[in-house]
Amino acid sequence: MLGLKRNYSNNNYSKDINIAKIVFIGIPLLSMVLLIIYPTYYFIKMVLSRYDLSFMREPVFIGLTNFINIFSDGFFWSSVFNTFIIVVFAVLIEFVLGLCLALLMRKTFFSGQIIRSLFIIPIMIPPIIIGLDFKLLFDTFGPVNGFLQIFGIDPVNWLGTPFWARTSVIIADVWQWTPFIFIILLAGLQSIPEELNEAAKVDGATGFNLFRFITWPLLIPSATVALAIRAIDAVKIFDVPFLLTQGGPGGATEVLSLYIYKTTFRMGTMGYGAAMALIMLIGLSLLAVLIIKIINLQNRIGWD
Amino acid sequence: MLKKINSMSTLKLIALLLLLFFFLFPIYWLVLTSLKLPPDVTSSPVVWFTKNLTLDNYKLLFGYTGNLWGAQEYVGRSFLTKITPYLVNSIFIGVFSSLIAMLLGSFLAFGVNQFNFGGSGLYKWLLSLRMLPPVVVAIPFFLMFRTLGMINNRWSLIIVYLLINVPFATLLLIGFIKDIPKEISEAALIDGCNNFGIFFKIISPLLRPAMVSIFIISFIMCWNELLIANALTASKAAQTFPIFTTNFMQVERGTAWGSAAAGGVIGLLPILLSTMYIQKYLVSGLTAGTIK
Numbered sequence: 001m002l003g004l005k006r007n008y009s010n011n012n013y014s015k016d017i018n019i020a021k022i023v024f025i026g027i028p029l030l031s032m033v034l035l036i037i038y039p040t041y042y043f044i045k046m047v048l049s050r051y052d053l054s055f056m057r058e059p060v061f062i063g064l065t066n067f068i069n070i071f072s073d074g075f076f077w078s079s080v081f082n083t084f085i086i087v088v089f090a091v092l093i094e095f096v097l098g099l100c101l102a103l104l105m106r107k108t109f110f111s112g113q114i115i116r117s118l119f120i121i122p123i124m125i126p127p128i129i130i131g132l133d134f135k136l137l138f139d140t141f142g143p144v145n146g147f148l149q150i151f152g153i154d155p156v157n158w159l160g161t162p163f164w165a166r167t168s169v170i171i172a173d174v175w176q177w178t179p180f181i182f183i184i185l186l187a188g189l190q191s192i193p194e195e196l197n198e199a200a201k202v203d204g205a206t207g208f209n210l211f212r213f214i215t216w217p218l219l220i221p222s223a224t225v226a227l228a229i230r231a232i233d234a235v236k237i238f239d240v241p242f243l244l245t246q247g248g249p250g251g252a253t254e255v256l257s258l259y260i261y262k263t264t265f266r267m268g269t270m271g272y273g274a275a276m277a278l279i280m281l282i283g284l285s286l287l288a289v290l291i292i293k294i295i296n297l298q299n300r301i302g303w304d
Numbered sequence: 305m306l307k308k309i310n311s312m313s314t315l316k317l318i319a320l321l322l323l324l325f326f327f328l329f330p331i332y333w334l335v336l337t338s339l340k341l342p343p344d345v346t347s348s349p350v351v352w353f354t355k356n357l358t359l360d361n362y363k364l365l366f367g368y369t370g371n372l373w374g375a376q377e378y379v380g381r382s383f384l385t386k387i388t389p390y391l392v393n394s395i396f397i398g399v400f401s402s403l404i405a406m407l408l409g410s411f412l413a414f415g416v417n418q419f420n421f422g423g424s425g426l427y428k429w430l431l432s433l434r435m436l437p438p439v440v441v442a443i444p445f446f447l448m449f450r451t452l453g454m455i456n457n458r459w460s461l462i463i464v465y466l467l468i469n470v471p472f473a474t475l476l477l478i479g480f481i482k483d484i485p486k487e488i489s490e491a492a493l494i495d496g497c498n499n500f501g502i503f504f505k506i507i508s509p510l511l512r513p514a515m516v517s518i519f520i521i522s523f524i525m526c527w528n529e530l531l532i533a534n535a536l537t538a539s540k541a542a543q544t545f546p547i548f549t550t551n552f553m554q555v556e557r558g559t560a561w562g563s564a565a566a567g568g569v570i571g572l573l574p575i576l577l578s579t580m581y582i583q584k585y586l587v588s589g590l591t592a593g594t595i596k
Contacts, residue, residue, distance in 0.1 A: 020499035024415030028408040035467050039444035117579045124575040126528040128546040129568040133334045146350035236437045239530050257439045277440045
């Protein structure tokens, strides 16, 4: 490429290169930077201010007071706790189920295009509709309780008790995102050469040993990427609890995004909400950096 | 030996069928509820299957004023707004935001590859933008658009979604452009083609299938997004389809679930129409180019 450039060292070509650089790098990058700079300015200003939309015309600078208030805000910390619980359980169950599905469906007629297309559907459905759908399913007289009755189990008040409400949110999340892990792991499984399995079988490996020593080590790259992306996305959960439980009962499903959203756009306390959003952003970034370090993402992609 | 294998696969089959049931039943239930007559929706015992199906719930959503379920009087009419403006807003915002994002994204991806620009710093920056929580995006943009007088404007949503869609399109397209052998563009360069020619005549035609999928996935992202849309809009002049769905949140238990489910089914249509097409690109799409 460099050699070619030298051959074309006349004016016309270098002019073309400069225009091309402006069009192909300058314009898109500049529009992205503009999209970030102005909001960041507002964001920083807001984090350091008290701004109550209901009665204040202008934000008032208060320094770091917002952060001090967050420290003693019990609702904030309980929303952090709720998010943590929901993320940990949802992602773990999704991973185990997704792995089982991928292992079960490998090399059956299920692994074809049609079944994969079917499994894409939950991932792409608007999460708000999933909230709505599970509201119908978990209704006191709904089909889930109907199933339980068939097996002689007493109906459960799914959305009315803290424990079961949290469980419902987790189940809805599992329903939507297990296919995501499944599809990534299936792609990972299908890239394992068949000869390896056969060689191991010839050597006498069967069942669990085959999985433990052949399949799993080769699956680790896809598994870590799937887990990483899923964990980061799961922290942002908003739509399903927003519609399914509205954060209730008793704040049991009040996740971080939902709490920040309510304080900012329902109560109108912009400054305080922005400060909480900043803490969420920092926490999420730390999580992302940690995960990227652990799975050594950069080297895998070969961007360096 | 044969018997053992058979029993294993029977067990596998049962497990598979159970899992399939778990994943398909909620969709079946949504569709069934949208077609049921009102008394069947919340009846106890549960109506698992019925032949009494009508499209009246859908008619209600589109503002049909004739008889519903054989009766002129229906309470739901008083609070249900028409779904049409919300769908129009969603399509308008989705199409424009995805188109602009695809244009900017393909330019940037081509530029980065052609001029060896950026490197891992740019990659991390784009990836970190994709990880931004919607609530962090919504607050500053709300304040900014309020100062600009652009709250409840469809274009402000189009602009915000660029922030999510451009990094997505760029990350994905860089992966696909890298797969195109460099010799092709070098040959074109020797034949006197400039960079614009290379992009428009050689790279873009090769990228077309990937770009269509990126357009579809970006569109669905806009179609699905609730938090930012809810924060930046106030009326049906700009509100999108997910906000329409939240109308059913306040409704008394069961009263409008039929129409709510019908709205949900309408919300699934773009996904159902495009899954076959995008499934080839979905793995790389979902992982932002970290897996191909």
